[in-house]
Amino acid sequence: MPSSNTASASAADAPGGREAPAAAAPVLRLRDIGWAVGGATIVDSVSLAVRQGEFLAFIGPNGAGKTSLFNLISGIVPVSRGTIELDGRDVTTDAAYARARRGLGRTFQTSSLWPGMTVADHVRLAAQAAEGGSFRVWRRAGAYPELVGRVLARTQIAHRADSCADALSHGEKRKLELAVLLVGEPRLMLLDEPMAGVSAEEVPALTELIRSLHKEEGRTVLMVEHHMDVLLGLADRVAVMHHGTLLALDTPHTVMADPTVQQAYLGEEL
Numbered sequence: 001m002p003s004s005n006t007a008s009a010s011a012a013d014a015p016g017g018r019e020a021p022a023a024a025a026p027v028l029r030l031r032d033i034g035w036a037v038g039g040a041t042i043v044d045s046v047s048l049a050v051r052q053g054e055f056l057a058f059i060g061p062n063g064a065g066k067t068s069l070f071n072l073i074s075g076i077v078p079v080s081r082g083t084i085e086l087d088g089r090d091v092t093t094d095a096a097y098a099r100a101r102r103g104l105g106r107t108f109q110t111s112s113l114w115p116g117m118t119v120a121d122h123v124r125l126a127a128q129a130a131e132g133g134s135f136r137v138w139r140r141a142g143a144y145p146e147l148v149g150r151v152l153a154r155t156q157i158a159h160r161a162d163s164c165a166d167a168l169s170h171g172e173k174r175k176l177e178l179a180v181l182l183v184g185e186p187r188l189m190l191l192d193e194p195m196a197g198v199s200a201e202e203v204p205a206l207t208e209l210i211r212s213l214h215k216e217e218g219r220t221v222l223m224v225e226h227h228m229d230v231l232l233g234l235a236d237r238v239a240v241m242h243h244g245t246l247l248a249l250d251t252p253h254t255v256m257a258d259p260t261v262q263q264a265y266l267g268e269e270l
Contacts, residue, residue, distance in 0.1 A: 025088025027052050027188050027220045028073065033082030035072055042068045044244040045082075050188075050222065055214050057231040057252075058224045060241035066224045067109065069241065070190050073222075074106045075099045086188070105186030107177045109193045115166035119157060119176055122165065123148045126183040147183065155179040156209060171202030175209065182213075189213070191223040195230060203230065210234065232256070240264075 026049040035043040043065045050056055058066045071077045073084060075096035083092045086102050094102075113122060127144045152158040155175045160168060165176065174194050181189065194210065195203055207230050214221045214234070225231050231238065231252075238255040240248040242264045248255050255261055 025085070026050055027054075027087060028222075029085040029088075030073070031083045031085070033072055033079045033084060035068060035077065036080045042244055043072060046246045047082075048239065048246065048249060050220060052187075053214075053218045053220055055221045055223070055234055055236045057235035057238045058222065058241060059226075059228070059231065059238060060247075064241040065244040066241050067192055068244070070106065070192050070222070070224065074104060074190055100184060100186075103185070103187035104190070105181040105184055105188070106190040107174075107181060107192060107194060109196055111165075111173050111177065113165040113173060113176060116164055118161065119152065119163055119165065119168070119179075120148050120161040122176055123151050123179050123183060126180040130184045151179045151182050154182065156205065169199070169202060170197040171199060171206050174198060174206055178209065178213070186219065188220045189222070191221060191225075193224050193226065195225055195227050203227065207234070 028048075028050040030046055030048050032045050032047050033043065034041065034045055046069060048056075058069070060066055068077075072079050075091070075094060075098070079092060083090055085091065086099065086104060089102070091099050091102065100106075117125075124144050127147050148161070149158065152161055155178050157168075157172055157175045157179065160172060160176075165173065168176065178194075191210065194206065198206060210221070210223070211234055213219050221234075223231070223234070235252055237250060238248075238252050239246060240255060240261050247264060248258055248261050250258075
């Protein structure tokens, strides 16, 4: 397997008042991590390093371990072995909320929005959570007018501020999930199939939004996606998962030309 690239992480102060990352440390480093359930190995000996500002795409057949790997990185489930480092610090045993405070943000395959709550209130509650405030749902979004307006404008749904989440299209729901994520100023974003359920007409705008968050704001992005044309236009490197292992890790061109990848992945149904 090609060796993973490492580069210096930014030594500037991190967003949201977090402590600056250690110099020269990758934003994320996985060392031989694995996860087994009931004797079945789901993720097996995955090691990689992600540099600051990189866009790393994960591909592989259904059941290859992509979402499970994201669950391990974000702290939703504990690893069975190995270590996870954020900015050079071991977070293997840290809870998901502690990793979030270190700048890791995550979206999911299925929507986690509250159908009866407005778009603006979703962002307002995320702001309260980010600053450690109470979840008083009766407080209006006006408690954070500048932040709510800025984040909704950034994600192109300001015109839907007063709409309930269940009235949104799939593409708008994905943009709202990104808005909620951006409130916490994540340096590392894990996006799990953001195009799932999105209409073909909405895919280009959502793709461009993700591209701008990466390119214009310098956020590091890890993304699982089955839309190959989307991934190949965004990714700096592609990681191929197969039966819980990391089969290949390299530039999109190199990975797509790899005979082993073609046999193990490209010939299988997505």
